Amino acid sequence: MKLINKSILTVAITLSTASVYYAQETQDTVKSTRSKDIEEVILQGVTDIAKDRKTPVAVSTIKAAQIIERLGNQELPEILNTTPSVYATKSGGGFGDGGITMRGFESRNIAVMVNGMPVNDMEGGTVYFSNWTGLSDVTSTLQVQRGLGSSKLAIASVGGTINFLTRSADMKRGGVVRLGVGNDDYLKTSFAYNTGKSPDGWSSSILMSRQAGGTYIENTDYESYAYYFALGWEPNKKHNFQFTLTSAPQWHDQRTYAPTISNYIKYNPDQDGTPYRQYNSDYGYYTNAEGRKVALANRSNYYAKPVMMLNWDWNMNEKSKLSTVLYMSNGRGGGTGDLGRVGGKSLTGYYDNMGHFDYDAVFAANQAVDVNAAAAGSTLIRRASINSHNWYGILANFQHKINDNWSFSVGTDDRYYYGYHYQVVSDLYGAAGYKDNKNLNIAPNVVNKVFDYKQLSWNPFGGKTTDLSNQIGYSNDGEVLWYSGFGQLEYSNEKLSAFVQGSISNQAYQRIDNFVIDGVTTQQGQVVNRKTGFKNLFGYNVKGGANYNVDEHNNVFANIGYYSKQPFMNAVYPSNQQVLNPTLTNEKIFSAEIGYGFRSSKLNANVNLYRTEWKDRWLRRSMQFDMSDGTVLNGYAEINGITQVHMGVEVDATYKPFQFLEFQGMFSWGDYKYKGNASGTTFDDNNNPINVTGDSNTTTLYLDGVKVGGSSSNSIPQMTASLGATVKPVKDLSIYGTWRYVGKLYSSIDVQSFSTPTSRGALQLPDFNLFDIGISYKIRLNNTSQFFTIGANVYNLFNTTYISDGATSVHAKTQDAFNSQQEYEAYQATLYKGIDPSNRVYFGFGTTWSANLSFNF
Incomplete structure (x- = not known):
C-alpha cells in the first residue's frame, strides 16, 4: 500500500510540530529543525532532549511562541494534534479534562516530564492536565518523542515521552x-x-x-x-x-x-x-x-x-x-x-x-x-x-x-x-x-x-x-x-x-x-x-x-x-x-x-x-x-x-x-x-x-x-x-x-x-x-x-x-x-x-x- 507520495509532501499544508519554525516572540528570524538554542539545552540538567540527525528516535518539537499563538482556549495536549500518531481530545469537555494517546497508548503509558522530572502519578500512572494548565504560560520548549524515546530514566514510555522545558531564571530582562x-x-x-x-x-x-x-x-x-x-x-x-x-x-x-x-x-x-x-x-x-x-x-x-x-x-x-x-x-x-x-x-x-x-x-x-x-x-x-x-x-x-x-x-x-x-x-x-x-x-x-x-x-x-x-x-x-x-x-x-x-x-x-x-x-x-x-x-x-x-x-x-x-x-x-x-x-x-x-x-x-x-x-x-x-x-x-x-x-x-x-x-x-x-x-x-x-x-x-x-x-x-x-x-x-x-x-x-x-x-x-x-x-x-x-x-x-x-x-x-x-x-x-x-x-x-x-x- 502506497501511503504517501512526493506530490503530497510538496503540497502539504498544515501545522506540523515535527519541525521548529517559530522563533522566540522577540525575534523575527525563522529557525530550522537544527535550532542551536534547542541544542544548547541538550547537556543542561537531567533532561534528555533529542538532537536532529543524531538521536535515533521519532521526535517533534514545539516552541513557546507557537503555543502562545495557537493554543488559545484549547486543552494543553491539543497543541500536539498535528503530530503523527497523536490524538488529543477534550474528552468530557470540562476544563483540563482532555486526554491524549500516542501510537495507540494512553497518557498513563506516556511518560510526561517537566524539565526531565517524571510527573505521572506513582500509583496509577495517570496525568491530569487540569493540574498543569500553567505550563502553557511557562514552557519554552515542548518536545514529543514517540516510541522508546531518549530518556535514560527507568520509565516505561510505552507510547512515548512528552517533556515540558520551562523558562529558566536567567532569561534576558x-x-x-x-x-x-x-x-x-x-x-x-x-x-x-x-x-x-x-x-x-x-x-x-x-x-x-x-x-x-x-x-x-x-x-x-x-x-x-x-x-x-x-x-x-x-x-x-x-x-x-x-x-x-x-x-x-x-x-x-x-x-x-x-x-x-x-x-x-x-x-x-x-x-x-x-x-x-x-x-x-x-x-x-x-x-x-x-x-x-x-x-x-x-x-x-x-x-x-x-x-x-x-x-x-x-x-x-x-x-x-x-x-x-x-x-x-x-x-x-x-x-x-x-x-x-x-x-x-x-x-x-x-x-x-x-x-x-x-x-x-x-x-x-x-x-x-x-x-x-x-x-x-x-x-x-x-x-x-x-x-x-x-x-x-x-x-x-x-x-x-x-x-x-x-x-x-x-x-x-x-x-x-x-x-x-x-x-x-x-x-x-x-x-x-x-x-x-x-x-x-x-x-x-x-x-x-x-x-x-x-x-x-x-x-x-x-x-x-x-x-x-x-x-x-x-x-x-x-x-x-x-x-x-x-x-x-x-x-x-x-x-x-x-x-x-x-x-x-x-x-x-x-x-x-x-x-x-x-x-x-x-x-x-x-x-x-x-x-x-x-x-x-x-x-x-x-x-x-x-x-x-x-x-x-x-x-x-x-x-x-x-x-x-x-x-x-x-x-x-x-x-x-x-x-x-x-x-x-x-x-x-x-x-x-x-x-x-x-x-x-x-x-x-x-x-x-x-x-x-x-x-x-x-x-x-x-x-x-x-x-x-x-x-x-x-x-x-x-x-x-x-x-x-x-x-x-x-x-x-x-x-x-x-x-x-x-x-x-x-x-x-x-x-x-x-x-x-x-x-x-x-x-x-x-x-x-x-x-x-x-x-x-x-x-x-x-x-x-x-x-x-x-x-x-x-x-x-x-x-x-x-x-x-x-x-x-x-x-x-x-x-x-x-x-x-x-x-x-x-x-x-x-x-x-x-x-x-x-x-x-x-x-x-x-x-x-x-x-x-x-x-x-x-x-x-x-x-x-x-x-x-x-x-x-x-x-x-x-x-x-x-x-x-x-x-x-x-x-x-x-x-x-x-x-x-x-x-x-x-x-x-x-x-x-x-x-x-x-x-x-x-x-x-x-x-x-x-x-x-x-x-x-
Whole structure:
C-alpha cells in the first residue's frame, strides 16, 4: 500500500510540530529543525532532549511562541494534534479534562516530564492536565518523542515521552502582559517578568495568571490560577543553581458521564432531530430560598499540585559534569460524585424531562428520611473523593566524555510517595446527614460536615487528611518507594551516532486501609491487616539505537528496546482490598523502529515505521453499567491478561518555497489489535462487586483480534492526517490555516460488549475532518524591545458535528434480529450515521474561538 507520495509532501499544508519554525516572540528570524538554542539545552540538567540527525528516535518539537499563538482556549495536549500518531481530545469537555494517546497508548503509558522530572502519578500512572494548565504560560520548549524515546530514566514510555522545558531564571530582562477572551465567557489574564542576570550571577523569573469562564459544554464553569517563580544563581562557570516553584490551583465542573446518542437528540432544545452537542447529564437544578432555579453540578474536580525543584549543574572539569535535581510535589484535592440511594433510586433515577437532575425531588426525598433511624446509605448525597499526596525525589546524572567519540553517563532516580484516598461529604442534597458503616473501627455514624470544593487549597504542606469520623465510603493510603539506577554508553562522529542504555528499578508498594481492623477475616476467609507491608517489584529496561547521516541531506536510524514494567498499585492490590494479587506479574514490552530523514533548505521530511508488543497488561477501566432496573450505575472494571500489538508508519514534512510561505503535512497509519482473550471483574464506584453479565462479577472478555480502543470514555484512531499553511504576506503579520483528518477511530472496550464469543469487536466511529484558522499581528513601538501582539483563532471553522470519543461498542442490529422488514426499517431510521443510538459517546466541540492581546516590554 502506497501511503504517501512526493506530490503530497510538496503540497502539504498544515501545522506540523515535527519541525521548529517559530522563533522566540522577540525575534523575527525563522529557525530550522537544527535550532542551536534547542541544542544548547541538550547537556543542561537531567533532561534528555533529542538532537536532529543524531538521536535515533521519532521526535517533534514545539516552541513557546507557537503555543502562545495557537493554543488559545484549547486543552494543553491539543497543541500536539498535528503530530503523527497523536490524538488529543477534550474528552468530557470540562476544563483540563482532555486526554491524549500516542501510537495507540494512553497518557498513563506516556511518560510526561517537566524539565526531565517524571510527573505521572506513582500509583496509577495517570496525568491530569487540569493540574498543569500553567505550563502553557511557562514552557519554552515542548518536545514529543514517540516510541522508546531518549530518556535514560527507568520509565516505561510505552507510547512515548512528552517533556515540558520551562523558562529558566536567567532569561534576558523583560516582561509581558496578556489578555485573552473567548467563547462561553472565557477570560484569561497573565503577567510575567524576567530580571535578567545580574553581574554577580543572580536572576529571577515570575509569572502569575488567572482564567475563568465555561467551556462549550453545559454547566462546565471553572476558575484556575497559575503561578511560577524561578530563582537562579551562577556564582562561576562551574556551578549553576536554579530553584523553581510552580502550581495551577483550580476547580471545575465536569461532564464525566458519556450520554447516549439518543439522549443527545432527545434533549436538544430545538427538537430538530440533531444531537445537542453541549448536553451534560451530570448536573441539574434546584429551587433556592428566593424561588429561583439554580444549577448544581454533581461531578466536579478541584486540585492544587505545587511543584518545587532545585537544580544544580556542576561542571567538574572539561570532560565531566554532574546534574542533580531535588524536588517535592504535594498535591491536594479530589473529585465529586453521588453516593447512596433514596426512595430506592440512585441519582440517575431523578432525571427531569430535559435530561438533567431534578434536585427538588431529591431534596424532598432526602428530607423525608430520619437519617439516625434509617439504614446506612439511605440518603443520596454528593461526596468528594480525595486523592492527595506527598511526593519527594532526587534525580542525579553524571556525564563523562571519554574522548572525542565516546561518552557515558550513569545516574539514579529515587522517589518516595504517600497518597491519601478517602471520601467526605460535599453536598447533603437536603438530607440531615449521611449514615456510613464502612469504617469497621467506628459504629455506623451520621456525618453532616460538608466540604466546599470551590475553596482552593494554596498550602502545599497542610490539608492532607480530615478526621476519620468525617470520612465515608473508604479511607486508604498508598505508600510507594522507588529506587532506580541507569546508564548509557554513546558513540558519535560526524556520520554515525549510536547508544545503548540500561536501567533497573525497584518499586515497593504498601496499601494502608484506615477502615480495617487488624486481623479481620474477609468473606473469602482471608485475614487482613490495616497495613499490607511492602511488596517489592523489580523491573528493568534495555534499549539501543543508531543514526547514520548518509550525507548532508539524508539520514537513517533504528532503535530497539525491551521493558519489564512493574504493574500499577491497583493491580498489586486489586478490588481495593488488602489482599495481594495472586497472579501478579510484570508487563513485558518489546518495541522496534526504523526511520528516515531528509533535510534541505526548503524541504524537511521524516518517515518512521514501528512495532510494539505489550504482554500481561493489567487495566482498570471506568465504566457506566446498565442495570436490570433501568438505572445506570457508575463503576469500573479490572481487566487482566491483556496483550496488545501496535504497528504503524508515520510521515511528516515541511516545505518552504518562499520566505513568506510555509507548507506542512503529516500522515500516520496504524494497526493496533488485541492478541488473545482476557478476564474482567466489575465493581461500582464504592468498590462493591456488581454482576452485569450473570451471577458473577467475573467474566471472560473475547478480545482476540479486536481493534484497540481506549479505556474509560476515550477512543483511539488508527489513521490521522493534516495539511495546512502559514503565510506572512507582510512583516509582522502571520496567517495560518489547518485541515485535520481522523479515521479508523475505535470506541473503547467495555465489559458488557465483549463477554460472549460472538462479540463483534470494537465499534468503529465515523471519520471526520476539522479546519482551524488563525491570525496574529505585531505592532512595534519606537523602543524595539516593546511591542503589542494581537491575535485570534477559530477552531472547527465549519462547525462540523463529529464524535470524538466513544464509551461503548454496541453494534447496529442485523436484519435477522427483527420479526419483520417494517421493524428493521424503523430501527434503521434511528441509527446515527450507521451507529446504534444506545452507544454512549462524546461529541466534539462545535465552532469555538479565542482572541488575545499582549504587550512585551
